[in-house]
Amino acid sequence: MVRFPPGFRLEALSSEHPREPFTSGQEQVDRWLREQALQSQGKRLTSTRVLVAPTNELAGFFTLATGQVDFGDLPPVLAKKLPKRALPVAILAWLGVAERLQGRGFGAMLLAQALNDCFVAGKTFPFIAVILDCVDEPTKQFYARWNFCELPGRPLRLFLSASELKAMAEGAG
Numbered sequence: 001m002v003r004f005p006p007g008f009r010l011e012a013l014s015s016e017h018p019r020e021p022f023t024s025g026q027e028q029v030d031r032w033l034r035e036q037a038l039q040s041q042g043k044r045l046t047s048t049r050v051l052v053a054p055t056n057e058l059a060g061f062f063t064l065a066t067g068q069v070d071f072g073d074l075p076p077v078l079a080k081k082l083p084k085r086a087l088p089v090a091i092l093a094w095l096g097v098a099e100r101l102q103g104r105g106f107g108a109m110l111l112a113q114a115l116n117d118c119f120v121a122g123k124t125f126p127f128i129a130v131i132l133d134c135v136d137e138p139t140k141q142f143y144a145r146w147n148f149c150e151l152p153g154r155p156l157r158l159f160l161s162a163s164e165l166k167a168m169a170e171g172a173g
Contacts, residue, residue: 002113007054024096062114063094092132119169
């Protein structure tokens with residue numbers, strides 16, 4: 001469990017949260033939160049958690065989902081010893097931090113919490129990796145600091161193997 005600064009709290013997204021004023025500086029990230037996150041969650045396609053500031057404004061959020069990746073899309077180091085079929089993955093679908101709070105560690109805290117949530121869920125619903133798609137190169141560099149690597153032929157699609165996730169989670173505990 002990640003410790004957020006005093007007064008900040010992590011909650012499941014609900015209609016009570018003020019999504020409209022949230023701005024991360026990435027329009028597609030903001031649009032997802034404003035227009036699609038709650039509906040997707042209501043259909044049980046994704047799960048979004050929001051970080052609520054002491055002022056009750058949204059400080060950030062992340063969205064998780066499950067999915068599959070084709071065996072052939074994996075790098076050889078991850079694919080060896082796995083069956084040659086579609087394989088289960090956890091997906092970090094979205095992560096955003098309010099512009100006014102960027103550069104203060106909130107992105108890292110939200111990512112750490114998202115990865116912890118994946119690790120815990122993986123004990124019940126196993127997967128081979130956490131997958132995400134970056135919106136741009138600076139975002140890719142952020143995730144690279146957390147040991148995410150490119151999937152072959154997809155420079156903005158990154159993965160973190162389940163074994164790497166486990167090592168991170170057990171090292172933090």
